[in-house]
Amino acid sequence: MIRNLIVGQSGGPTAVINASLAGVYETARSLGVTKIYGMRYGIEGLLKEQLVDLDAVLGSKANVELLMRTPSSFLGSCRFKLPHADANPELYHALFDLFEKYEIDAVLYIGGNDSMDTIAKLSAYGFAHGSPIRFIGVPKTIDNDLVLTDHTPGFGSAAKYIAATLKEIICDSSVYDLRSVTVVEIMGRHAGWLAGAACLAGDEDSCGPDLILLPEVPFEEEKFLQKVDELQKQKSNLIIAVSEGAQTADGTFLCDLTSSGGEVDAFGHKAMLSGTGRYLSDLIHTKLGCKSRAIELSTLQRCASHLASRTDITEAHAVGGAGVMAAVNGESGKMIALERVSTLPYQCVTRAVDVQQVANYEKQVPREWITPDGMNVTADFERYARPLIQAELPPVYVNGTPRHLHL
Amino acid sequence: MIRNLIVGQSGGPTAVINASLAGVYETARSLGVTKIYGMRYGIEGLLKEQLVDLDAVLGSKANVELLMRTPSSFLGSCRFKLPHADANPELYHALFDLFEKYEIDAVLYIGGNDSMDTIAKLSAYGFAHGSPIRFIGVPKTIDNDLVLTDHTPGFGSAAKYIAATLKEIICDSSVYDLRSVTVVEIMGRHAGWLAGAACLAGDEDSCGPDLILLPEVPFEEEKFLQKVDELQKQKSNLIIAVSEGAQTADGTFLCDLTSSGGEVDAFGHKAMLSGTGRYLSDLIHTKLGCKSRAIELSTLQRCASHLASRTDITEAHAVGGAGVMAAVNGESGKMIALERVSTLPYQCVTRAVDVQQVANYEKQVPREWITPDGMNVTADFERYARPLIQAELPPVYVNGTPRHLHL
Numbered sequence: 001m002i003r004n005l006i007v008g009q010s011g012g013p014t015a016v017i018n019a020s021l022a023g024v025y026e027t028a029r030s031l032g033v034t035k036i037y038g039m040r041y042g043i044e045g046l047l048k049e050q051l052v053d054l055d056a057v058l059g060s061k062a063n064v065e066l067l068m069r070t071p072s073s074f075l076g077s078c079r080f081k082l083p084h085a086d087a088n089p090e091l092y093h094a095l096f097d098l099f100e101k102y103e104i105d106a107v108l109y110i111g112g113n114d115s116m117d118t119i120a121k122l123s124a125y126g127f128a129h130g131s132p133i134r135f136i137g138v139p140k141t142i143d144n145d146l147v148l149t150d151h152t153p154g155f156g157s158a159a160k161y162i163a164a165t166l167k168e169i170i171c172d173s174s175v176y177d178l179r180s181v182t183v184v185e186i187m188g189r190h191a192g193w194l195a196g197a198a199c200l201a202g203d204e205d206s207c208g209p210d211l212i213l214l215p216e217v218p219f220e221e222e223k224f225l226q227k228v229d230e231l232q233k234q235k236s237n238l239i240i241a242v243s244e245g246a247q248t249a250d251g252t253f254l255c256d257l258t259s260s261g262g263e264v265d266a267f268g269h270k271a272m273l274s275g276t277g278r279y280l281s282d283l284i285h286t287k288l289g290c291k292s293r294a295i296e297l298s299t300l301q302r303c304a305s306h307l308a309s310r311t312d313i314t315e316a317h318a319v320g321g322a323g324v325m326a327a328v329n330g331e332s333g334k335m336i337a338l339e340r341v342s343t344l345p346y347q348c349v350t351r352a353v354d355v356q357q358v359a360n361y362e363k364q365v366p367r368e369w370i371t372p373d374g375m376n377v378t379a380d381f382e383r384y385a386r387p388l389i390q391a392e393l394p395p396v397y398v399n400g401t402p403r404h405l406h407l
Numbered sequence: 408m409i410r411n412l413i414v415g416q417s418g419g420p421t422a423v424i425n426a427s428l429a430g431v432y433e434t435a436r437s438l439g440v441t442k443i444y445g446m447r448y449g450i451e452g453l454l455k456e457q458l459v460d461l462d463a464v465l466g467s468k469a470n471v472e473l474l475m476r477t478p479s480s481f482l483g484s485c486r487f488k489l490p491h492a493d494a495n496p497e498l499y500h501a502l503f504d505l506f507e508k509y510e511i512d513a514v515l516y517i518g519g520n521d522s523m524d525t526i527a528k529l530s531a532y533g534f535a536h537g538s539p540i541r542f543i544g545v546p547k548t549i550d551n552d553l554v555l556t557d558h559t560p561g562f563g564s565a566a567k568y569i570a571a572t573l574k575e576i577i578c579d580s581s582v583y584d585l586r587s588v589t590v591v592e593i594m595g596r597h598a599g600w601l602a603g604a605a606c607l608a609g610d611e612d613s614c615g616p617d618l619i620l621l622p623e624v625p626f627e628e629e630k631f632l633q634k635v636d637e638l639q640k641q642k643s644n645l646i647i648a649v650s651e652g653a654q655t656a657d658g659t660f661l662c663d664l665t666s667s668g669g670e671v672d673a674f675g676h677k678a679m680l681s682g683t684g685r686y687l688s689d690l691i692h693t694k695l696g697c698k699s700r701a702i703e704l705s706t707l708q709r710c711a712s713h714l715a716s717r718t719d720i721t722e723a724h725a726v727g728g729a730g731v732m733a734a735v736n737g738e739s740g741k742m743i744a745l746e747r748v749s750t751l752p753y754q755c756v757t758r759a760v761d762v763q764q765v766a767n768y769e770k771q772v773p774r775e776w777i778t779p780d781g782m783n784v785t786a787d788f789e790r791y792a793r794p795l796i797q798a799e800l801p802p803v804y805v806n807g808t809p810r811h812l813h814l
Contacts, residue, residue: 012582013578013579045584071575072579073582076583076584077582078583163808164713164808165707167808167811168707168711168713169706171479171813172478172706172710174479175479176448177448203806205811206811295705296705298702299576300572300702303578303579305575306575306714307713309807389808390806392804398610398612399610400570400716400797401567401610401796403612404612406612
């Protein structure tokens with residue numbers, strides 16, 4: 001058995017990172033862990049001893065229900081890259097002193113790649129110094145780019161938001177009897193999972209996007225324009241989903257192409273004239289002469305709890321709970337992965353994998369899940385992603401808006 | 408009694424314009440109207456005789472349920488400013504010939520200001536030429552800028568979307584222990600109703616926006632920056648809601664200030680360097696040196712049926728139905744307005760008003776509903792708007808996304 005446990009959240013927000021926190025809390029409470037601490041603002045807050053007693057804030061089941069529906073990190077987050085122990089041994093001493101002071105037996109860290117790196121380093125240091133503390137990583141990232149896991153909690157809800165809002169944008173875009181192109185920019189700087197999820201907008205009642213551009217396939221202007229021109233002969237309102245990470249063969253992001261002229265904005269800064277979506281929209285307008293507009297889904301895609309996937313929430317909760325179980329069972333230096341047991345019917349279980357083999361790797365969309373022309377995803381991609389957006393957890397509406405829980 | 412009826416949709420999409428169409432259809436069907444036609448793409452489609460028999464597409468109650476949950480204009484829309492009869496008598500002849508051909512006794516047009524202008528002109532022409540056809544306007548606009556009506560269908564749902572997503576953005580923005588400013592740009596070029604609705608994000612669980620900038624009050628840079636600086640001393644993460652129509656005292660839109668330098672984009676166009684939100688974000692970053700970012704809510708605020716207000720849907724349905732009733736009762740040249748009978752408890756009924764007194768007028772947010780410093784709205788604004796975002800109409804989820812109905 002373990003005495004006290006501490007849990008932190010790190011990296012960018014998602015719609016379900018708090019469901020993982022709920023999973024950690026509820027499992028640890030069921031198992032009779034003495035004190036369950038939350039660290040404010042991840043490792044940074046821990047170093048300042050900004051701890052909260054989770055019983056005090058999550059003791060009521062109704063609060064846990066609200067927590068599951070609250071986007072972003074309840075505990076606060078940080079972007080903190082833990083240095084190597086050799087480079088800054090004092091930092092490690094400080095952290096382990098704090099663990100000792102609060103009689104911590106297990107440290108759970110919910111986050112993406114950098115957070116898994118933190119767990120990898122802390123657990124390696126712990127092993128090397130004979131510490132009994134267990135360090136467990138709980139995955140979270142809308143980008144879905146972690147290896148050794150079928151997918152990451154956060155991806156399914158972002159994918160559901162993208163698919164649902166894209167369907168609404170398609171309704172909006174096709175309202176006039178005119179030729180038009182709508183370019184929708186989607187997050188994902190290095191991997192195209194989220195842009196690919198745009199395919200989920202396609203269904204019996206929606207044509208979905210006509211093209212999907214991913215960072216995995218170099219953008220070729222001529223080929224792209226030719227394709228758009230060709231599609232316009234069949235269909236008056238085109239929808240193009242593009243990853244913010246779309247890039248040319250030499251690795252230049254499309255969003256950097258616009259500012260290449262060195263213009264400055266009204267305040268003398270180098271102008272970020274536009275994002276990737278705006279770039280493509282301008283390109284189409286200039287080269288093909290048709291009406292085009294760009295829509296950036298922006299941070300809404302990662303914080304829209306009101307449209308979260310119940311499947312995602314359930315799995316986020318499960319990886320949190322399994323993390324506690326792994327710690328209780330004496331494991332350390334592990335990340336809780338999701339293993340897909342079957343796709344039809346969809347079944348998925350958790351398993352602990354070596355966090356060293358996760359940290360600092362990146363999973364891109366496999367080339368065989370992208371169409372040969374590089375401008376869409378295949379039916380296999382859809383078969384992979386569709387189960388992850390199933391079902392809903394309706395918000396608790398109070399006074400007309402979804403109710404959240406805050407510290 | 409009337410024989411046949413035709414209904415059209417015009418202007419920009421909203422989340423509930425199809426609820427008004429459902430109201431027209433269901434009421435006309437209940438009253439035994441012989442044929443209920445829909446015009447594709449408004450008056451433009453009518454002129455091309457693009458008509459649909461609504462019984463064929465809406466005959467099933469289940470389809471009407473989906474229609475109520477489908478954003479944008481089911482029938483398609485147009486932006487068509489009907490000329491004066493003197494300027495183009497042939498056009499009027501063509502339209503009235505079509506009404507005669509299809510034995511139309513009532514024309515209902517669902518739209519905003521331009522659509523009311525169309526109804527005003529057609530009814531005036533009809534009166535002048537002794538036509539028995541009844542012309543009725545059914546209001547629709549997210550902008551809430553029509554006069555003689557307490558509010559417009561479409562506003563409540565857009566306001567609910569703005570309030571709900573702003574709450575989520577606030578969660579997202581406050582995740583790091585750092586000073587930051589998030590500027591959220593909201594639609595509304597000439598009236599600040601939608602930007603004002605940002606106040607609805609404020610509740611027991613959310614601080615709401617710290618500042619709200621409306622087109623009604625001239626933007627003063629110095630005063631604004633001083634206020635931001637002052638607020639930052641009390642609070643690390645600031646949220647500013649700004650109307651896309653925010654402007655300086657001489658009527659220059661903030662979004663035009665950035666392009667004043669005459670820069671051109673990568674394709675040689677005059678650069679639209681940014682929108683209003685980006686302008687303010689850059690201004691804050693440059694002048695106050697803190698981290699800032701801009702989020703544009705974009706078209707999502709007008710087409711997010713999945714977050715529609717049930718109150719709004721019910722009222723949109725009611726104005727459609729009341730429009731049919733007015734026509735049946737022999738009225739013409741009327742718009743169906745919403746009259747608030749009481750705010751506590753909220754009660755609202757329809758009444759027919761003279762469409763000539765609506766067309767081409769514009770209702771702005773009254774100065775007394777804006778705080779004296781011009782950078783927020785008052786409790787009276789909130790009391791006015793809060794009832795309009797109450798209750799929900801949950802989407803019908805199929806395959807993970809909300810199901811819509813299309814022609």
